[in-house]
Amino acid sequence: MIKNNCEITYIKGIGEKRAQLYSKLGINSLEELITYYPRDYIDYSDPRPINEIENGETCVFRGTVTKKLKPYFSGKITIYHAVVSDDTDEMLLTFFNTQFSFDKLVEKQSYLFYGKVTCDFAKKEVASPLFIPESAKNVITPKYPLTKGLSNNMVSQNISAALEKADFEDLLPQYICEREQLLPLEKAVNNIHFPESLDVYLQAQKRLAFEELLVLQLGLSLLGKKKRKANGIKMKKVPIKDFFEALPFEPTGAQKAAIKDCIADMCGELPMNRLLQGDVGSGKTLVAAAVMYFVVKNGYQATLMAPTEILAKQHRDTLSKFLEPLGVTVELLTGSMTEKEKREARKRIESGEAQVVAGTHALIQKSVVFANLALSVTDEQHRFGVEQRSTLQAKGENPHSLVMSATPIPRTLALMIYADLDISVLNEMPKGRLPIKTYGVDSGYHQRLYNFIIKYVKEGYQAYIVCPLVEEGITDKASAVKYFETLQNGALKGISMGLLHGRMKQADKDQVMSDFKENRISVLVATTVVEVGVDVPNAVVMIIENAEQFGLSQLHQLRGRVGRGNTQSHCILVTDSKNEYTRSRVDTMVATCDGFKIANKDLELRGPGDFFGSAQHGLPALKIANMTRDIEIVYLAQKYSAEILEEDDTLSLEKNMGLRQLVSQLFKGGEKYGIN
16 A cells, blocks of 8 residues: 555654654554544534634634733643634633644634633633644544544644655556546545545545455455365254254244254355354354254264353253253363363263363363364354464364354444354344343432342342442442442342452352352342353343443343343443433433344444454454445445456456455454465
């Protein structure tokens, strides 16, 4: 993309000190700075008269600098003041420790300012405003994500200098650019940072989003193609009618359809590579058990890897319940087992005596050898790295793969993240499962909530209380440790309570969850470590403190810890936040328990940038494309990807060499992706 890429210290205005600040944002080169795209924009084209601005408004206004006051010190802070006026009123500008911005203002010069205004009877004031000269050509200006020590003006100036220095190389094929009337790369990048107009900005956004989505789609398609060699373990269509006859309930239509999909895959020409997606409690483990039984009846082994020991044990217990009455041997292998237990388990796995194995990362140790592994099932796979999943697959001769996820993902996002997987969705809940009643309240309800918990505990039920922090910090957000101590000595005194958070040792966490599962603990105070937890049907109340601190999908995942039995369950979201964003999330949670509706709303509210977090699902992060806004571009990129790979499945033709280079660049360290 940039022919003359270099370290950012070679850019005018960036010395060693500022380079260190940029490094905190992951920016160390000219190209990384240029592709640090704005998160938002300010439109300075319609300034407000100062006398019409009301207290608390964030807006644009015009002003001429009438005087700059002498700076003064308050502790370690240097405060700078300037006064500006228009034809209607005056405004006081205040800057804190930002001489750089203050020095740019020249008396008797006019500027356009943007910021939040506070008013009282004596004056109107705006703190740390952004501004441009009134004569500026670009009246739509960028707002960048910042770190302490970097102002928006600094980043904007540095990017401007970087753009002047950059020598662009447009790698998107010319035939695509002409057919879709896409802007040249250099013009697109310049206009995404400093738009000439709204129309040109939209064209720039389309060009860059299309390139990013096309390159990602091509890379994922190549990855899928590389993975899917011919089916070396082709199954025979043996009946599993006895599995269904042994169940004490009727599976849902969605479960039956998913089982049918999996069996068809395993009898086909390519090994199964399927994602089983369903809400918490939709019955994914039953599907896995049926598919594992089919594999065992074909004479092979199957394994299920879970992210935590307690979840692995839960899967072992559930699989045993389904399969052992049918004569299938189910084994457990986890890191906390004694050396003797692990050695004996490994012997049974290697001999083939253990037909189905549930476990944790312990399954991928070199010492674990399977007799004839034909199916690997991964639960909550986004919590495992690419290498861990590949290592499990390598335990067999190109075994079939089933990935289970209780994290509902909007289809547009799933099409990109799981481009190499077929998808089955469990969109029905088992009969008798009651929807969880959800409420949004403020902290004034706390005593009523504690009484609500006490009522259910006296009836023999259990409750969760989730806090956003482990320990007290500089914020007023609830911390699990402090909350636990306060309740234990106060409102819930005399009730058996437990504490669970991520800083505890794994053995201690497992013990607390085991005690909670066995009802030795009535109320569990925890952080989000309970998001993927064990099945505790007796837990019927969940209180989530500072609900504004959590994403919608995370709130939904947490809520899924209750409502797992046949008793009516309740989830109460506690927040004192009044802003529209928080209100929208709470209203969505109260209105629906449908994880896919919630996931779509979550994507709409906060975009796809960290829907999982690239470190979790092992994929490159998107810098500019938005799966909600750019849905038409997503489909356009998929169409072009299919066309290109049908003609040139290795991107080796001269006209596609630029795309090959972009794919290789996006999937850096490409060997683990199979792309280089």
